[in-house]
Amino acid sequence: MDTDVPDPWSTTTAELYRTLRARLDDDDPAALATIVDVEGSAYRRQGAKMIVVPGDDSYGSITAGCLEGPVVDLANAVLDEGRARVETFDLMDGDEWGLGLGCNGVIDILLEPLDDSFGVALEALANHEPATVLTAVESSDPDVAVGDRTVLGPDRSPLGDSDRNRLPTELLSNASDVTASLRESASAKTVRLETSAGSASVFVDHLEPVPELLLFGNQNDVHPVARLGRDVGFRVAVASSRGSRSDESDFPDAHRVVSTHPTEIDDAVRTPENTYAVLMSHNFLDDRLALETLLEETSVPYVGLMGPRKRFEEMRTEFEQEDVQFSNSQLERVSTPVGLDLGSDEPIQIALSIVSEALAVRNDRSGGRLKAREGPIHERVKTP
Amino acid sequence: MDTDVPDPWSTTTAELYRTLRARLDDDDPAALATIVDVEGSAYRRQGAKMIVVPGDDSYGSITAGCLEGPVVDLANAVLDEGRARVETFDLMDGDEWGLGLGCNGVIDILLEPLDDSFGVALEALANHEPATVLTAVESSDPDVAVGDRTVLGPDRSPLGDSDRNRLPTELLSNASDVTASLRESASAKTVRLETSAGSASVFVDHLEPVPELLLFGNQNDVHPVARLGRDVGFRVAVASSRGSRSDESDFPDAHRVVSTHPTEIDDAVRTPENTYAVLMSHNFLDDRLALETLLEETSVPYVGLMGPRKRFEEMRTEFEQEDVQFSNSQLERVSTPVGLDLGSDEPIQIALSIVSEALAVRNDRSGGRLKAREGPIHERVKTP
Known part of the structure; x- marks a missing residue:
């Protein structure tokens, strides 16, 4: 009775988390697409997520329909390559979507293979605890690569272990004010932070357990x-x-x-x-x-x-x-x-x-x- | 995909009308239970409807659960007898429901076999037109029996023909002010009206097409x-x-x-x-x-x-x-x-x-x- 997702667009955050956990548990590949930055008119805010499974299927939405097609293609490429990347979509010029509501901004999207680095956050959520996911989305520091990630638990200490590189401690401590503030508002934002060897943009994504x-x-x-x-x-x-x-x-x-x-x-x-x-x-x-x-x-x-x-x-x-x-x-x-x-x-x-x-x-x-x-x-x- | 009624309690008015029409079309018997009067604390207002089909099944709700059981039994009896009746339920005294929210009032319920007298109204609604159903629910006039009914169309003239007795013209004209007012507020009420040979209570039920x-x-x-x-x-x-x-x-x-x-x-x-x-x-x-x-x-x-x-x-x-x-x-x-x-x-x-x-x-x-x-x-x- 009505427990299945009726259409990808009606997917709730609860269902997204459940689907991600199930795919990790079963070793089924999936890519995760997350809005990390938005400029201009966008349909959804930073932190909006979409799951792409190999092929054409997806769950959730990140735009009003303008980017879902290209994102599915890119996600499949990311699954092949096996590493995270960030793509910028500039919809300001396009004829097709130029007048389209929620489709005339500049949107940065993090595309990544689902792995245990996000699994750490999913586990916290499943235990009814919040998690803050910090992910490098741009870097001029040779020691920090796009996709490097640390997940913080409720007491702001790093959670769990994963195969992905963690962010340097220095970066985390520079991000601590923003992290605290986003935690307060249960929201997400990309911030530019100095490192000893350059600078990096970190997407700080605060996730609350499903209400x-x-x-x-x-x-x-x-x-x-x-x-x-x-x-x-x-x-x-x-x-x-x-x-x-x-x-x-x-x-x-x-x-x-x-x-x-x-x-x-x-x-x-x-x-x-x-x-x-x-x-x-x-x-x-x-x-x-x-x-x-x-x-x-x-x-x-x-x-x-x-x-x-x-x-x-x-x-x-x-x-x-x-x-x-x-x-x-x-x-x-x-x-x-x-x-x-x-x-x-x-x-x-x-x-x-x-x-x-x-x-x-x-x-x-x-x-x-x-x-x-x-x-x-x-x-x-x-x-x- | 999610087009069936998931549980009787989630039945919408649109689904009630559709079910009633389908049963009339297919000559499937059904009883209709309608709240015609309420005194004290009730969960639903006058006009709330429930369909009972032979056996135990029902769609829709008229109380917070306190009367659905007895109403199903009575509805089956009404189906056997083949004629309308009104039952008064006094829930003020009962121990079981005395403290129950929406279950400590006096509720009058019209129970009737579904027939073409209500079908006339359903047809108007299916044609996206309103209908006002006037039904005698009590009478001291020998010419007016409980269940006698006239359905008025958008121009306030009687609609269609049915096997049930219509209400006398005199009664309709005495009810015309109330009818007009209920039409305005799209609602339902029982009114007591004088006739030449006594008096009668008429339940005036204004039905709007589904939005x-x-x-x-x-x-x-x-x-x-x-x-x-x-x-x-x-x-x-x-x-x-x-x-x-x-x-x-x-x-x-x-x-x-x-x-x-x-x-x-x-x-x-x-x-x-x-x-x-x-x-x-x-x-x-x-x-x-x-x-x-x-x-x-x-x-x-x-x-x-x-x-x-x-x-x-x-x-x-x-x-x-x-x-x-x-x-x-x-x-x-x-x-x-x-x-x-x-x-x-x-x-x-x-x-x-x-x-x-x-x-x-x-x-x-x-x-x-x-x-x-x-x-x-x-x-x-x-x-x-």
């Missing part, structure tokens, strides 16, 4: 939320209380199903900063206990609570009676009525509203209409 | 928008210009694919008031011409334009140079940058943002977070 949507409940309306959440790129966990339904066969769209008790729902949270919880047990007491547990025992940034505003007010009255107190910052994490204001009561459209809100909160956005928003659509990455 | 998402473009990023749009209940039309891709096999998630020219895109609009257009050809000139055509030649309420704000400003400069003028109300229909502010550049998440915005505009909502909104989530239906 998890944690659905507390076991009613039928969990299904459309699980399904849409998965389709748009969340990992989906169903935490089922009152145990009647408690395994993966009941929620085929969930990546995992756990049986829990509302006062122990914190045990179902793997990485709080990447968890977006939705309380939809339909049971007042269970939802109230789960809410209390998530606010007190975890730092999950989003606790969506299904139901009208009044229901939460009743919960707050009970919290007061029991002398349970929350700070403003705890209460700000509660989203109720859950969802964006789309004005529908159909279950699949309620699901749309919930999943959209969780994504907006993840990206620190309001969910309102872009036409009403000031400034650029893509936040500029703030780096020194 | 159509009209995607102008033929690039790969059309796919995720088509797919998500379909999944959450839009009909999806792809209007492909520059003809290289122009049939259903290229866009399997679209309900129809037409080849068009940007200045003739109005021909691809079937019912303007139900059409939500997204211009995503990635070609400046094509998008500009399509925008001009949709604003001047149609009344479609939503013209999403992909790309940054600046792109639309450049279009406006060109319109001025060519002395093309738009009124404020025309310009208000333009939504650019298209989509809700979810902060992602992944194609499937951009699609999420676009589809969510189209739904919000259809329901006259802002798309912002419900927690920031004043007042009830469900707008009260304004009727005399």
Whole structure:
């Protein structure tokens, strides 16, 4: 049921990571194409990735269609050569795409054979930890070649071993301010850094674990939320209380199903900063206990609570009676009525509203209409 | 590819109508359960529908799970008896659901065998026309029985013929104010009306044709928008210009694919008031011409334009140079940058943002977070 990638263009980051891991595990060759720099109008930002497997198949997208063809050809060449390279595509002059939205910029793309140097990062992500991948994309230093790479873990120390050359320690320490800042904004950027024997451009790519949507409940309306959440790129966990339904066969769209008790729902949270919880047990007491547990025992940034505003007010009255107190910052994490204001009561459209809100909160956005928003659509990455 | 209903709970209204039509065409029996009145806390509003086929299968939902079981049993009984009835479910007392969200109200449900009396309405909807279904749900008048029905067309005159008794003309004329008002708000309500020999409660159910998402473009990023749009209940039309891709096999998630020219895109609009257009050809000139055509030649309420704000400003400069003028109300229909502010550049998440915005505009909502909104989530239906 709907677990396969329907078309390459709908591939989520979660599916990209999963595909890359599977190919590494099975020793299946693949090339990875990553946008490392962009000038002018581009469809996607730095860090956007596409997988090319030998032949014509690809997953993911890096442009609005203008470069996917040439990139597939180049990726196959890179697979033959067995080493990384960077190609610059200048789409400003072209007749074919000159007027094309997202196709009139200058785009630098890193093309590389998939190997254990990226595998180190994939492993961290699979363990629900972030990873920062630093890769040389240009160099005048004879000791640094395009493709040289170091992967930093959550504590900013280098992770794992691979057959690729690592970046010199000097370069890493010069990059540490940028690395810290990109980590903060969970984004990617190419920076030019001096070395003792010249200079090098390093692409700093901060990767966060795939966010998890944690659905507390076991009613039928969990299904459309699980399904849409998965389709748009969340990992989906169903935490089922009152145990009647408690395994993966009941929620085929969930990546995992756990049986829990509302006062122990914190045990179902793997990485709080990447968890977006939705309380939809339909049971007042269970939802109230789960809410209390998530606010007190975890730092999950989003606790969506299904139901009208009044229901939460009743919960707050009970919290007061029991002398349970929350700070403003705890209460700000509660989203109720859950969802964006789309004005529908159909279950699949309620699901749309919930999943959209969780994504907006993840990206620190309001969910309102872009036409009403000031400034650029893509936040500029703030780096020194 | 993902065209079947994945689970009954994700069934869209479009799929409900399609299933009902198919069963009528094939003489397959089915029962229809419709919420006709609600008091207290309910998960869904009046007009919510569920199909029950002989046995245990059902599509759609009318409550949060509290009544689906009993309703399936009753629907099978109604299929045996061959006539409509109304059942009242009082969930206020029940222990099992008393605390259950959306399960502690009093709900009246009309249960009826599917027949040509509803088929008349389905036919109008299939022809992209609205229909108002008036059904007696209670009566003290010996000439009016529960289930008696008249379907009104767009001009408010009765549509088609069926084997069921029609409502008396007197009742229809007493209902005309309510009918007009519900038509305005595209909603449903039960009203009590006097007749010459007593009184009757009539459920007035206004049905609008399924909204159509009209995607102008033929690039790969059309796919995720088509797919998500379909999944959450839009009909999806792809209007492909520059003809290289122009049939259903290229866009399997679209309900129809037409080849068009940007200045003739109005021909691809079937019912303007139900059409939500997204211009995503990635070609400046094509998008500009399509925008001009949709604003001047149609009344479609939503013209999403992909790309940054600046792109639309450049279009406006060109319109001025060519002395093309738009009124404020025309310009208000333009939504650019298209989509809700979810902060992602992944194609499937951009699609999420676009589809969510189209739904919000259809329901006259802002798309912002419900927690920031004043007042009830469900707008009260304004009727005399």
